[in-house]
Amino acid sequence: MLVDEETAPVVRLIFGYALDGHGPNYIRRRLEEEKHPCPTWWNRKRGHRNIHTKWEKKDPENGRYIWDFTVIKEILMNPVYTGAIASQKTEYRFKIGTIRDKKPEDWIIVEGTHEPLVDKKSFAIVQEKLKSRQRPGQSGEINLFAGLIKCGECGKALTIRNTHEKFPKRVFACKTYNAYGKQHCTQHRIEFDTLYSLTLNKIRECAAAALTDSEAVADRLTNTCEAEQKGQREAMERTLAKDEERIEVLEKMVLRLYEDMVAG
Ligand SMILES: [Zn+2]
Numbered sequence: 446m447l448v449d450e451e452t453a454p455v456v457r458l459i460f461g462y463a464l465d466g467h468g469p470n471y472i473r474r475r476l477e478e479e480k481h482p483c484p485t486w487w488n489r490k491r492g493h494r495n496i497h498t499k500w501e502k503k504d505p506e507n508g509r510y511i512w513d514f515t516v517i518k519e520i521l522m523n524p525v526y527t528g529a530i531a532s533q534k535t536e537y538r539f540k541i542g543t544i545r546d547k548k549p550e551d552w553i554i555v556e557g558t559h560e561p562l563v564d565k566k567s568f569a570i571v572q573e574k575l576k577s578r579q580r581p582g583q584s585g586e587i588n589l590f591a592g593l594i595k596c597g598e599c600g601k602a603l604t605i606r607n608t609h610e611k612f613p614k615r616v617f618a619c620k621t622y623n624a625y626g627k628q629h630c631t632q633h634r635i636e637f638d639t640l641y642s643l644t645l646n647k648i649r650e651c652a653a654a655a656l657t658d659s660e661a662v663a664d665r666l667t668n669t670c671e672a673e674q675k676g677q678r679e680a681m682e683r684t685l686a687k688d689e690e691r692i693e694v695l696e697k698m699v700l701r702l703y704e705d706m707v708a709g
Contacts, residue, residue, distance in 0.1 A: 453562055455481050459520055460563045464570045469517040474626045476517075482509045484516060514624055521575060522549055527568045528561035590640065599630045599701065605637065614638070 455476070462472045477484075486501070486509040488494045501508035520526070563571075578678075594603045596619040603617040615637035621630040655662040 452484075452487055456520060456526055456562050458528070460567060460571060461516060463521050463574060466574060468575075469521070470624055471515050472517050473512045473514060473624070476512050477510045477626070477628075480510045481512075483511075483512045511625065518575070521571055524549075524568065526562040527565050531607055590617075590637075590644075594640070595632060596633050598633065601630075603633065603635070 458481070459472055459476075467475075482490075482499060483498060484496075485496055485498045489496065498508065498511070498513070500511035590605075592602070594617065595601065596603055599619060599621045601620040604620050604623060605612040605615055605617050607615055617633075617635050617637065617640065619630045619633045622632050651662065
């Protein structure tokens with residue numbers, strides 16, 4: 446394997462940003478600003494795979510400069526750039542195909558097979574930095590609003606994080622904004638405490654209304670619940686239909702295997 450001189454600079458750049466302590470989201474914003482085409486575009490240019498990303502479909506002019514978060518993370522975690530070859534990165538089942546990604550510690554790595562783009566020490570530092578960025582549960586507090594609040598503009602979830610201040614606050618912001626920057630959505634920032642008190646006030650208001658005119662409130666609640674249940678039922682029916690399809694495929698597969706066994 447040889448170093449690809451056309452794409453090597455961008456790989457070095459990505460590792461450089463990561464070594465400076467920046468995460469995949471920051472790197473993605475920089476790559477877009479600096480107009481570096483994404484790997485899907487390179488693949489197409491070289492006639493490998495004729496696939497367009499959703500961003501390229503949306504914006505044929507500039508979509509190529511929008512990188513996927515996971516692509517950057519995969520590059521940063523891929524030992525191939527240190528001169529090693531990693532294989533068996535996914536788990537594969539006969540007749541089903543790839544089922545899931547394996548953990549990096551389960552990859553098979555052959556060292557020193559080609560010229561490295563990144564030295565081993567830098568690669569190890571980047572792995573540590575990536576790990577330290579994953580702060581599971583952050584403060585360990587439970588997010589009361591998990592899965593409940595969405596961005597009014599783009600419909601994606603609002604995600605919570607702690608600000609880097611002396612007295613950190615928990616704030617929500619649009620996931621699209623966090624990931625892709627201000628070209629794609631606005632922040633829609635709201636502090637957890639503000640949202641909490643607004644919600645609490647609303648609940649108190651409803652409770653007070655229920656005390657004065659219980660019938661009207663009961664009607665309103667029933668209407669809301671019915672609409673929600675209808676939506677949920679439809680979603681469940683769709684899932685069920687998919688599951689049934691899947692079972693049918695599996696049954697055929699088992700039958701074929703059985704036939705093979707009998708024949709063999
Ligand atoms: Zn948004």
